[in-house]
Amino acid sequence: MEKESRLEIRRFTTDYAVREDRIRISVETEDSQIYIMWLTRRLMIRMIPEFVKYLSEVVPTPTLGVEDRASAAPNTATRVELSDNAQRQRQINALGHIEHQNPVKPKTPDQVNCEELITSLKVQLGRNGVLVNFVADQASVQKMPFAQDSLRQWLGILHHQFRKAGWNDDVWPAWIMAKGWNQGPDALRLN
Template structure:
């Protein structure tokens, strides 16, 4: 008799397609698995509001350009560097077909997301009960996914207060408000 655990093996995601579903008022993440299949996750606004600040904080050291804590960049310089890096990542976003789920794929509502970071990679582990799926991203793919995520949140008319100006101002195809200073 086997005493193996009934815990499912973790899934490794190669890429995801992120789409807002108005009827569900949730984001659908359709993931392409490294093993060749697909999986569909639902992501709620509550989890997005908790996740985005962690993702943004990982990108913050990249804006300082190696400046030490004794001489940090002023906010407007850091924001300009972040905006430039964000626009560059968006410009390099490759045209790809979206990940398509098979009709028999189950859909899973994400309970929690673990975030693990190294200086080079961020790992997002989506948890649904005992099931786990991990997506690894370097800075540029993360910036690209943040642009998609922001756009889908905007389309879903979710509150955008979690998004910094350098993401909002970098959004492609949106008319930008004119920001002037009057002296």
């Protein structure tokens, strides 16, 4: 059963809540309402490998010449395994494009429309990104689209939250765990 239709997402914040020992996603909609979704480590360790596999295999087709465009299918993607160095570079590039914003936090208690413990995810993979449908008790709670770079950014933030929580990193590939992407003068500031 589908819950109420949600408005367009304006922005969201992902953080680790120590007291809950869970990841909290605070979503702000276009009408300034806030929806909070809780994700357990158990759910996350099943979700992350799917996203990593997707990003490891789907590579946008390089820019084609005029002659090649006629014979190529539009928006095609090739399935090529990228090296760890290539993946790390793509990850760093995506993280470098994060727009820094204030965290999503309710100003008043009545601004929080609802809180849900997410029990499952339905993920639709596509050439240009993924659509994540967060489900609580068999009802859709929120759908969030991620372009490939946005998914990389979110994975970087999730990795940071895993480290903050002290959770085991066994689901993370070497290209995300590599040191250095979050150090130095241009370090990523997470909200």
